Amino acid sequence: MYDWDPLIRFLPDLRVVSYNFRPGAWNWQTALMDLAKVIEYFGLVRPAVVGHSLGGMVAALWATMHPECPLAVNLDGHTNPTGPVLRAFIDEQLDASGDPDLAALISAFDELDLIATYRATQCRLVVVSSTQPEFEQMLPDEVGAAFAAYRGEFAKQLGAAAADTPLLSLREIATGHDVHLAAPEQVAELIHAGLNQV
Template structure:
């Protein structure tokens, strides 16, 4: 029996920034896992554990997150270039790619660049809605008003993140983040690194990553994505997994998100009818936090798709 490979952390210089990765090693087919906005590679540890017996799993801190460096400017091509540098440096041959939320958007973009990729999986890789026409079934005026409410909530959240953490509030913030993660499953030990890995010190003050410059660039970058067009441009097998349930934070906007999910399913399935490389799968009783809610089932879904 071959010895179990040791998991190793690397920092890879891409020429434009540094990318922190965690590599389970071994000679199984490679799979890169990508986290969501405001996350880091430790958010993927439980999911990676369920995949490590079938894949050489490489989890990545996306630029501006975790222990990775900042990009001179966040844009999708620069992010993909950084991941190409990871693949080249680690000697990964045609890795499959799966990502959650922001990472799912990157995985879908990867599918447009890498035709020999065995499979890319977007796990609810959808930005928040921005236009009334994305809210199927809602009156346009009502849709506009609901989008205004949602936009105001996101702006308040971004403003709160774009300042250092007062020292007397750091412990409470950590505990609140842990509570938010463990409510979906797993133990405090599973998620502790996920909380602390995004903390950084700037001029003697504690900040939570992503820092203001990346925050300011991320939201318009996500809002600018044409998801149906992106799926239509896929050049390798692409699985689009869609949430069907609300997060607790989404409940005040339940009508909006129900309409948005309806639009996602309709437009994605229309693309899949034209592009045989695309498969769309709404996941029953799964929210945007699906990788935490049922990591074993998500691992099976990913592995089954990318090894077909």
């Protein structure tokens, strides 16, 4: 939870509660139930929901069910790339890990249509994408090129969704995946801006 501290420092006017998802086999419903329990436990009323990576996708799902939510923010949370090269690479890594919890997580990613989720938002939703190609640089050349192509195609689909979804807005931040650590002040600014529009 401490990785949110850099961002929290730029949100002194807001009450911030952070938490990690429970370990073990993953599914979206359990994550959403956990989020609801945290909100109830702390007595939060109509809180904004901000998540990073996997948590960002949960925030987006929350936005489809809670029109009373003033703001949801997904910080660089994207589903699995598709296509034969990337799919083969993911499957190879999954087989090598032998981790059933990881297998459940990958399966949950595969089941989620994130673009459809964005289009279904019922409250203001900001999707933040990092722009530095750190993942591509860590992958074998063929896989890295395929991943770069995936990012480009996903960005087009995301733009099309935002064009006809008034509650959806997009931001790019020139960092790697951990945008809340690399650019906490920028993330805090977009949170404040989103809340000020309510």
